[in-house]
Amino acid sequence: xxxxxxxxxxxxxxxxxxxxxxxxxxxxxxxxxxxxxxxxxxxxxxxxxxxxxxxxxxxxxxxxxxxxxxxxxxxxxxxxxxxxxxxxxxxxxxxxxxxxxxxxxxxxxxxxxxxxxxxxxxxxx
Numbered sequence: 864x865x866x867x868x869x870x871x872x873x874x875x876x877x878x879x880x881x882x883x884x885x886x887x888x889x890x891x892x893x894x895x896x897x898x899x900x901x902x903x904x905x906x907x908x909x910x911x912x913x914x915x916x917x918x919x920x921x922x923x924x925x926x927x928x929x930x931x932x933x934x935x936x937x938x939x940x941x942x943x944x945x946x947x948x949x950x951x952x953x954x955x956x957x958x959x960x961x962x963x964x965x966x967x968x969x970x971x972x973x974x975x976x977x978x979x980x981x982x983x984x985x986x987x988x
Contacts, residue, residue: 864893864900868909876911880919888928888939895941899929902937 866883868876887893899920900908906916920937923929930940966976 866905866909868911876909877915877918877922880905880909880916881922884919884923885926885928888923888942889947893939895939897939898935899937899939 864884864887866880868879870876872879874882884893884899893899899905902916902920903913906913909916920929924931924937927943927946928940929937931937962976
């Protein structure tokens with residue numbers, strides 16, 4: 864597990880931890896039921912407040928990415944693939960809305976947008 868804190872961004876530290884751990888869980892770098900560093904241990908390693916690390920862990924647990932076993936620690940929750948898929952679909956819809964707005968400002972047609980998407984998909988295969 865790797866967490867890097869960037870003090871130069873405007874993003875709160877707890878959010879940086881949350882996002883990085885969540886991404887590692889989603890992409891499989893962190894496996895279901897894998898034990899995470901203790902809250903105090905991670906805070907010490909990152910040289911940040913215990914409270915900041917606890918907030919990130921609490922948010923991850925609230926959102927279903929972690930679970931806690933009393934006296935044992937925090938663990939990666941088994942993936943709820945449907946929940947992850949739904950979350951990613953919401954992100955895609957947000958990006959599509961932004962694309963449509965930007966395209967309208969450039970007077971692009973729907974067909975031109977679709978051509979751009981097709982081209983991008985072809986490049987990935």
